[in-house]
Amino acid sequence: MMILTVLDHHDRLVRQLETIAFLDEDEKRGLKALPLRIRDIAEDRDIVRQGERPTECCLILDGLAARYKLVLDGRRQILSLHFAGDMPDLHSLHLDVMDHGISALTTARVAFVPHDAVRALIRQLPRIGEVLTRHALIDASIFREWIANVGRRPARERVAHVFCEVFVRMRALGITDEDSFRLPMTQAELGDATGLSPVHINRTLQQLRLDKLLRSRGEVHTVIDWERLRDVADFDLMYLHLKPDRDDSL
């Protein structure tokens, strides 16, 4: 059975940050006081564009977002995936120009938070600065894992690894349903995330299904045998740097 809790916008941020750090009541209150400018972004539209000099950070409220770069011949590499509560461009507080784009893989609801407001909050509650920095540095850790994934793992492992990561991150957020999770990505998009062609993604997925590691019904994927999936993927959740209570039993 799934219990639906209605979360307001700020709650999603708090929930995300609580997967990686403790927050006291003061800090939660501080976060909840952040001014948010809410925008709905259509599927396949940019939330932040490469080359921009943002004056706000974005906060994903709903939907699936992806950070990406384009290479010379026009092909796309997805650099990371982002769910509700993520702030994928926190680094824009320290790096003025965006070296990549962030786009909505599905229709998405996004909140924009003025840099000034974030800076003021950090000045007032320095611990929040620490937590946000931790969030940004965990993103960096995920990038590292993706370099290894794309650089050194064969297709099967590579694709399985992405599913493992998504599953564990969503589980930490509490947005999985038992062993199932919604990941609304086309096979072409999975290809962009793994550096593979859509056709090969298709065949690899068939193999994972055949091996009874994963079942997929549309956008909903179900982990059939976590232990084996984890082993096949060479997946170790350590790099996600979750708070201890969020990574139990995986």
Next chain:
Amino acid sequence: MMILTVLDHHDRLVRQLETIAFLDEDEKRGLKALPLRIRDIAEDRDIVRQGERPTECCLILDGLAARYKLVLDGRRQILSLHFAGDMPDLHSLHLDVMDHGISALTTARVAFVPHDAVRALIRQLPRIGEVLTRHALIDASIFREWIANVGRRPARERVAHVFCEVFVRMRALGITDEDSFRLPMTQAELGDATGLSPVHINRTLQQLRLDKLLRSRGEVHTVIDWERLRDVADFDLMYLHLKPDRDDSL
């Protein structure tokens, strides 16, 4: 002609941070007061091991270091390269356990700085905290570029891109000699950095030489035609987030 300036250990850190931010005299003094525990690390030895919980940050003083991960079948992926002045594990201030190793590709001199000392300095001069965070976030930006490099670029572009990055970073540090720079990596190591086999690296390098983009005499590489090399590599130095005065004319 090359002018040799003798730099002490702290100077190297200052020099590196000055490639990405302005430092006033106070801040430089603060950095120079950091306590350093100097160690020489033999070739191929770890400076920091995966799984460790460091209580110090490392600062590369001399030699070439590489961040890396190992995958299931024992193959290695190099995640980034580090030269004199780099602090590749700054993130250990915020993430307790190392999700990767850092090893010396050549004999290296390394300084270890207690976390406590860094934290104290940041408390005293918050701007230094900003600069160090910027340093760590630029590393993250470099990871992003490497994901795209390894995921979506063919061998020629991929290898050329690594050379471009090394050249520009070294130039910003002022450790190039005209268009030449020392990069003491074996072809196997270049393979680990690009996700290619040593044999294919060899053939790719031959092609780059044949195309008169690059000349190599041992460890010393010379850029013959920067414009074309940059174009072939699809290289745009923006992602390095150098201070304006350090990226001129590239």
Next chain:
DNA sequence: CGTGTTATTGACCAACATCAAACTTAGTGG
């Protein structure tokens, strides 16, 4: 229903990997 997008399949191809041997180079000790 039609229309556009996504998934699937088959045939073929290319980039890169692997294997193994030869060659070069730098270092070492007699």
Next chain:
DNA sequence: CCACTAAGTTTGATGTTGGTCAATAACACG
């Protein structure tokens, strides 16, 4: 100074993973 060694580079032959192309099937939506 020269032989010897070990590490790294280069080459050729061959294999395999994954890419490309193109057609068809399955959906999703108005």
